[in-house]
Amino acid sequence: MKVLIVDDSRFVRKVIRKCFDGLDVNLREAADGKDALENFRSMGGCDLILTDWNMPVMDGLEFVQELARDSGFPAPKIVMITTENEQFKIVQAIEAGCDDYMMKPFQPDELLNRLRNILGPDHEMFSKARA
Amino acid sequence: MPSITTGELNLLKDFLYRTAGIDLGEGKEYLVSARLNEVCRTLQISSISNLIGQLHRGKKAVSVAVLEAMTTNETSFFRDAGPFGAITTDILPDLIEKNRSKKQLNIWCAACSTGQEPYSLAMTIRDRFPELNNWRVKILATDIAEGKVLEKARAGTYTQLEVSRGLPAPLLIKYFKQKGRDWEISQDIRDMVTFKKVNLLEIPAFLGTFDLLLCRNVLIYFDNPTKQRILGSLQKHLCPQGYLILGGSELLLGLNQKLQRYSVGGATCYRHEGAA
Numbered sequence: 001m002k003v004l005i006v007d008d009s010r011f012v013r014k015v016i017r018k019c020f021d022g023l024d025v026n027l028r029e030a031a032d033g034k035d036a037l038e039n040f041r042s043m044g045g046c047d048l049i050l051t052d053w054n055m056p057v058m059d060g061l062e063f064v065q066e067l068a069r070d071s072g073f074p075a076p077k078i079v080m081i082t083t084e085n086e087q088f089k090i091v092q093a094i095e096a097g098c099d100d101y102m103m104k105p106f107q108p109d110e111l112l113n114r115l116r117n118i119l120g121p122d123h124e125m126f127s128k129a130r131a
Numbered sequence: 132m133p134s135i136t137t138g139e140l141n142l143l144k145d146f147l148y149r150t151a152g153i154d155l156g157e158g159k160e161y162l163v164s165a166r167l168n169e170v171c172r173t174l175q176i177s178s179i180s181n182l183i184g185q186l187h188r189g190k191k192a193v194s195v196a197v198l199e200a201m202t203t204n205e206t207s208f209f210r211d212a213g214p215f216g217a218i219t220t221d222i223l224p225d226l227i228e229k230n231r232s233k234k235q236l237n238i239w240c241a242a243c244s245t246g247q248e249p250y251s252l253a254m255t256i257r258d259r260f261p262e263l264n265n266w267r268v269k270i271l272a273t274d275i276a277e278g279k280v281l282e283k284a285r286a287g288t289y290t291q292l293e294v295s296r297g298l299p300a301p302l303l304i305k306y307f308k309q310k311g312r313d314w315e316i317s318q319d320i321r322d323m324v325t326f327k328k329v330n331l332l333e334i335p336a337f338l339g340t341f342d343l344l345l346c347r348n349v350l351i352y353f354d355n356p357t358k359q360r361i362l363g364s365l366q367k368h369l370c371p372q373g374y375l376i377l378g379g380s381e382l383l384l385g386l387n388q389k390l391q392r393y394s395v396g397g398a399t400c401y402r403h404e405g406a407a
């Protein structure tokens with residue numbers, strides 16, 4: 001299970017990374033949308049992306065739109081994690097291809113619940129704890 | 132924070148057991164004080180002692196507020212993936228098959244608190260089961276707490292924090308409208324749910340029977356004889372082929388011989404003997 005965490009805040013990336021403690025995942029981090037696209041290609045695509053919206057160089061929405069255009073890899077599940085809370089922004093993100101949308105700050109349990117929902121409760125990530 | 136004396140706590144325990152069958156148990160003084168202080172603030176009563184005094188004298192507004200404060204429980208949209216997954220993948224498809232000729236589906240959320248559970252069911256039905264659009268689907272949502280709790284449920288308006296817990300964003304934008312800092316559920320979803328005050332110790336016989344009955348995280352507050360009594364009533368309101376879903380940690384363990392435990396789609400539910 002390959003996961004890409006995209007946020008310009010190292011602290012937020014660390015908080016998100018911590019949510020996966022004990023789960024069988026291969027985590028990669030990126031600091032903006034452009035960096036994330038490069039990482040996504042160099043890791044041969046991934047299964048799950050957790051991305052911020054507001055970032056320098058390329059924002060999260062552009063990144064998701066870019067992926068949807070033609071990434072050359074199977075479509076990953078995408079969750080936008082942001083402080084933006086207006087309805088039209090959520091609509092924009094879902095229409096761009098996000099599978100879910102979370103407001104910051106968030107509880108780790110809430111993120112895992114949402115992942116169970118979009119990946120399925122029986123997904124191998126939850127059943128196979130890292131040895 | 133002002134705390135509660137042993138005598139006051141005993142009066143409160145007696146009130147809760149008499150009116151709602153709730154067994155407060157031991158060691159809850161801090162929680163009780165916190166909740167009663169909140170009631171004092173709302174009703175502008177100077178102290179917990181005064182509040183308990185008014186409760187003891189049977190003042191209606193006080194008893195409603197205290198009951199509400201002591202029974203308002205944790206809830207969120209789509210709380211617990213297990214039961215909602217099972218309802219979507221197994222239970223509703225089975226009930227649709229069984230009720231196809233009468234095109235009718237009756238659901239009861241027996242402790243709906245502020246409405247997130249029945250609205251989650253209504254959204255699931257609208258979103259995943261379009262064939263039910265021309266059926267008579269009734270979702271009855273009841274709670275013992277009247278006043279603020281059921282008012283909020285009926286209004287269908289939730290804060291940003293409440294919609295951020297458990298509600299997938301695609302459903303949020305499909306079935307809610309942002310109103311200032313809050314989110315209001317659509318009229319269509321609201322119309323699918325009827326809210327009523329029902330005390331599980333005195334379930335009215337005219338409530339009818341239900342294909343799917345959810346009574347989650349409620350029985351934990353009752354002692355065994357009361358649990359037995361409530362389960363006996365719930366069982367009478369469950370259709371012969373119906374499903375009863377309790378909270379994850381609530382087990383019948385000999386409290387009702389007529390209901391059998393089944394594992395359905397990864398969740399635990401109870402059905403009449405021989406229903407499967």
